[in-house]
Amino acid sequence: MKKLLLLLIIALFSSTLVSAQTDIFSKPAKEQLVVDQAGVFTEQEIAQLKEKLHQFSKETSTQILIYTTPDLQGYDVGDFAQRLGQSWGIGSKGFDNGIVIVFKPKNSEPGRITIQTGYGIEPLIPDAIANQIIENEMIPEFKNGNIYNGFNKAIDVCISLTKGEFTAANYESQIKKSENIGGAVFILIIFLITVFSLIGKSRAGRHYNAGTKSNLPLWAALFMLGSGSHRGSGFGDFSSGSGSFGGFGGGSFGGGGASGSW
């Protein structure tokens, strides 16, 4: 019996493991802007890149994701990065100011690199510029084996091109505007029901002195139902904590950017 139970648990566990593996684009548990699957950076390099990108995200809400992978799973590198950026939601919602840089190291096949720009970044880093960043800053360094240098130079260019365009302050003022008014309608309905039930009660009370409370639980229950439905929105918090990263913001990607190989 015990063995059976154990087997069942293992079967359940492994099935969830398999399903987690099949969708490589689903959001990771820990949200951060440097993901080194291919292991091309040292610990210190990762820390430096993270420091720079998380700081930039905090100041401007613009998010740059660095993602390295040994295997593109059959996707074209640009397609891979677009899907990644879209489903992780790099950049903030509404501004769509995210940049995704995906790197596949050179092995038996040529190395692949792409810079994918969110909709909001497209005017600031047009495809031709993204291509020049790849050709001039990244590929020459990659050819010499200096992966970190290539990335560092490229993100410096991206930062200088997008700096000043988005700020965390005007991002916050934007999301405040778009808060929903759906809850107000619900409250109005409950108010009307309450009024009607009170009218009913007072009429009933006119003829019969005994206080009738039979209508009360209905609207009270409804009210409790309604109060639970109003919740805040789930955007990343850009203002909290120094050096910490508040999470991805829900930006969208439309396929803009450029790719290269060496």
Added chain:
Amino acid sequence: MTQQQKKWIIIGVIVLAVLFLFSGIKNSYNKMATMDEQITGNWSQVENVYQRRADLIPNLVSTVKGYAAHENQTFTEIVEARAKATSVNINPEKLDAQSLQEFQSAQDGLSSALGRLMVVVENYPDLKANQNFRDLQAQLEGTENRITVERRNFNESVQAYNAFIRMFPKNLYAAVFGFEKRDYFKSLEGSEKAPEVKF
């Protein structure tokens, strides 16, 4: 419990039931309308990115002409294909399979003309090294990616909508409100992936 009280309770229950039924239908009607609008919106994005590609072509042709002046036939073909592709206008409110097919074939004509231009470019190393040309090449490549993305978004919104209106009990009244199944923007064999723009 008196007769009077019973009457009020019954009226209250009926009013609530009607309210819930009404708000249920209202919500799914509004959701259908939103999803329908989403499809129209996504379609205009599809048209935008195809237009973006068409807009790149005059610049591309004139740059290539500077290096390969005598490839006249290729230039004529591409200019004609572009004119044909931009002349197909379809009503976003009536995106049926046939009009989508027309749009598709005109755009495919332009794709293959672009493909032939690329073959020609292979013979001109100086052109391939030209910075202006390389920028245009990057723009064209990015635009082909955008086309793939926006087509996918369009088809995904059609799929979500079609699935939504077929769910019980919405399938009973979706058609009454005029919400019909929508058509996908089908791609020809092998064109789901962005074509490689390599010179």
